Amino acid sequence: MLRENNIPVKDSFNIWFNKEKRKEFYTTSIFLYKTTFNHNPNNKFPSIILKSDEHIGEIYFSSANFSSPFEENYGTLLIKFLNANFSSFETAYNTFFCFYGFSILEEFYKDVPKARLFKSKEDFYETYEQIFIKIKRKLKELQYLIKRFIDYMYNLNNNLEDKNYSSFEKYLTYVIKNNLFRYSTNIDVFYFQQFAHDTLNIVVESITPKIVREYLENGIIDVNDSPVFHTSYLSNILYVSLLEIASNKDIKIKTCKNCDKYFIPIKNTEKYCDIVYYQNEQTCKLIGATNSYTKKRKSVEGIRFYRNNYQRRLMRAKRSDDKQVKLAFENWKTLAKLKIKEFNNNEVSEDELLDWMKENKDI
Numbered sequence: 001m002l003r004e005n006n007i008p009v010k011d012s013f014n015i016w017f018n019k020e021k022r023k024e025f026y027t028t029s030i031f032l033y034k035t036t037f038n039h040n041p042n043n044k045f046p047s048i049i050l051k052s053d054e055h056i057g058e059i060y061f062s063s064a065n066f067s068s069p070f071e072e073n074y075g076t077l078l079i080k081f082l083n084a085n086f087s088s089f090e091t092a093y094n095t096f097f098c099f100y101g102f103s104i105l106e107e108f109y110k111d112v113p114k115a116r117l118f119k120s121k122e123d124f125y126e127t128y129e130q131i132f133i134k135i136k137r138k139l140k141e142l143q144y145l146i147k148r149f150i151d152y153m154y155n156l157n158n159n160l161e162d163k164n165y166s167s168f169e170k171y172l173t174y175v176i177k178n179n180l181f182r183y184s185t186n187i188d189v190f191y192f193q194q195f196a197h198d199t200l201n202i203v204v205e206s207i208t209p210k211i212v213r214e215y216l217e218n219g220i221i222d223v224n225d226s227p228v229f230h231t232s233y234l235s236n237i238l239y240v241s242l243l244e245i246a247s248n249k250d251i252k253i254k255t256c257k258n259c260d261k262y263f264i265p266i267k268n269t270e271k272y273c274d275i276v277y278y279q280n281e282q283t284c285k286l287i288g289a290t291n292s293y294t295k296k297r298k299s300v301e302g303i304r305f306y307r308n309n310y311q312r313r314l315m316r317a318k319r320s321d322d323k324q325v326k327l328a329f330e331n332w333k334t335l336a337k338l339k340i341k342e343f344n345n346n347e348v349s350e351d352e353l354l355d356w357m358k359e360n361k362d363i
Helices: 076-083 089-100 121-153 167-177 180-184 209-218 234-246 284-299 301-319 323-344 350-359
Strands: 014-018 023-027 029-032 035-038 047-050 060-063 070-073 188-190 228-230
Touching: 014 234, 023 076, 029 035, 029 089, 047 070, 047 089, 070 076, 076 089, 076 121, 076 234, 089 121, 121 167, 121 234, 167 180, 167 234, 180 234, 228 234, 301 323, 301 350, 323 350
Parallel strands: none
Antiparallel strands: 014 023, 014 228, 023 070, 029 060, 035 047, 188 228
């Protein structure tokens, strides 16, 4: 008989990871206040996202479970905590608690109210805002500790201390020096839960290697999932997340060149994050690249020369009936863009770009 799944779900928190898929999954009770479910086509299960409109009626609560957890990109909880704005209850809710609920605050406040239906925003705020005010300082202290941890591990903020050591070596150094083992004392670990997520579809008596292969292929059994970590202590969840990220040598944490938020790049060359909180919100990956080009266009002489020459030749081509003039413009534009691409890829210098633009302005 399969192991019975008795892990608490409602008004509690569970998280597990899949390194291969770069995913993390969690169950918690969340409030549908300003939020909706985001069904990303790259995810099997939904995530939480803020609604862009302010129309609010009754405030419902919803609990994910093991057959339908919430799904995020690898390291998202850690990243959202690092970037959370704990200056007020509203900003804290919009940047962190709307995604993860309030059941994770037991270490700071022993009698966190259970999730329930709220009739109004005022009722919701009255229940949780005073709790947040009482624990705000401790939340910010924990956040500061974790930020220092990440800055040290990944050489951020011009931090060159111990830069020649691996992030995992520095992780262990920081954990030991600051006794962060104390954040691992309130975690229940449930191993081999991948065999129990879909017990109704697994008939023990008729199991065969062929059926197991099918279950491995369709995800009913996933041997790549980590154990399930169960805790109501936020610091313990962060400890588990830190260990998961630090022990993965393919993961690196950076700060976004546009918004300065922490993020995990898909490729180590990425400079801008794709963090969003609201529906239809533009990412820094899009905005930052555009802003960077705009700044570069204004500051790099070769690109400024290109823009001015482009407008001059474009007007000449539009006014001319000579096909050769139009063709020459298109050929020049193609070559000039290729040269700018070489500059963006650091294949030519600023001076070389400007010299080329001047020498070829009439080709």
